[in-house]
Amino acid sequence: MELWAGLLVLALVIALLAVWRLWPKRAQLSPLGQEMLRWVLVLAIALGVYSFGETLVSPFRNTQSVTVSSGTIELPREANGHYYLNAKVNGADIRFVVDTGATGIVLSQDDAARAGLRLETLAYIQTANTANGSVRIAPVVLERFDVDGLVDTNVRAYVNEGVLKGSLLGMSYLRRFEKIIITRDMLRLER
Structure with a gap:
C-alpha cells in the first residue's frame, strides 16, 4: 500500500507542475501574483515531500x-x-x-x-x-x-x-x- 500512496503523491506533484506550466492565465497575473503562485507551488511540493518522503523512498530502499x-x-x-x-x-x-x-x-x-x-x-x-x-x-x-x-x-x-x-x-x-x-x-x- 505504501507504494500506491507514494505514486499518488508523485502524480499530484506532477499535476501541480503541469498546471503551473500550462495555465494560460498565469501570464495575466502581476509579477507579485506570479511570485506568490510559485511559492505556493514550492511549499505544496515541500509539504508533500516532508509528509510522504519516507513513503516515496521506502519501496526503493534495501530491506532485511x-x-x-x-x-x-x-x-x-x-x-x-x-x-x-x-x-x-x-x-x-x-x-x-x-x-x-x-x-x-x-x-x-x-x-x-x-x-x-x-x-x-x-x-x-x-x-x-x-x-x-x-x-x-x-x-x-x-x-x-x-x-x-x-x-x-x-x-x-x-x-x-x-x-x-x-x-x-x-x-x-x-x-x-x-x-x-x-x-x-x-x-x-x-x-
Missing part, C-alpha cells in the same frame, strides 16, 4: 533479507548509520538496533509488553552499565525469536527498567553466527 537454508541474514545500513534487525519475538514484531557494544539482547518496556512478558512480574535483580550510567535489568527467556523463518527458541534476554527508545540486539545473539561481516553498507550474519 534472510536465507533460511544457509542461515544468512543481510541487513542494510540505514541513513542514520545503524543496522536494524526485524524479528518476531513470541509473535510480536520488534525492531532491534544491532549493538556490538551490548552484551545481550535488551528489550524496552514497550517491546517486552508487546512480546507478552508481564512487566509486573519481572525481577530487576541485575544491573547493566550503559553510556547513561547504571540501569537495572530483569533477566527473561524469549520462547521464540523468529527472523523471517530463521528461528531460535529459549533465547536469553533482559528487560531494561529505565527508559529505552528501542530494543538492542547485542553480542549474545550475534555469537550464534559463525561469521559477522560488515561492509560499507551491509551487515551480513552467517551461521
Whole structure:
C-alpha cells in the first residue's frame, strides 16, 4: 500500500507542475501574483515531500533479507548509520538496533509488553552499565525469536527498567553466527 500512496503523491506533484506550466492565465497575473503562485507551488511540493518522503523512498530502499537454508541474514545500513534487525519475538514484531557494544539482547518496556512478558512480574535483580550510567535489568527467556523463518527458541534476554527508545540486539545473539561481516553498507550474519 505504501507504494500506491507514494505514486499518488508523485502524480499530484506532477499535476501541480503541469498546471503551473500550462495555465494560460498565469501570464495575466502581476509579477507579485506570479511570485506568490510559485511559492505556493514550492511549499505544496515541500509539504508533500516532508509528509510522504519516507513513503516515496521506502519501496526503493534495501530491506532485511534472510536465507533460511544457509542461515544468512543481510541487513542494510540505514541513513542514520545503524543496522536494524526485524524479528518476531513470541509473535510480536520488534525492531532491534544491532549493538556490538551490548552484551545481550535488551528489550524496552514497550517491546517486552508487546512480546507478552508481564512487566509486573519481572525481577530487576541485575544491573547493566550503559553510556547513561547504571540501569537495572530483569533477566527473561524469549520462547521464540523468529527472523523471517530463521528461528531460535529459549533465547536469553533482559528487560531494561529505565527508559529505552528501542530494543538492542547485542553480542549474545550475534555469537550464534559463525561469521559477522560488515561492509560499507551491509551487515551480513552467517551461521
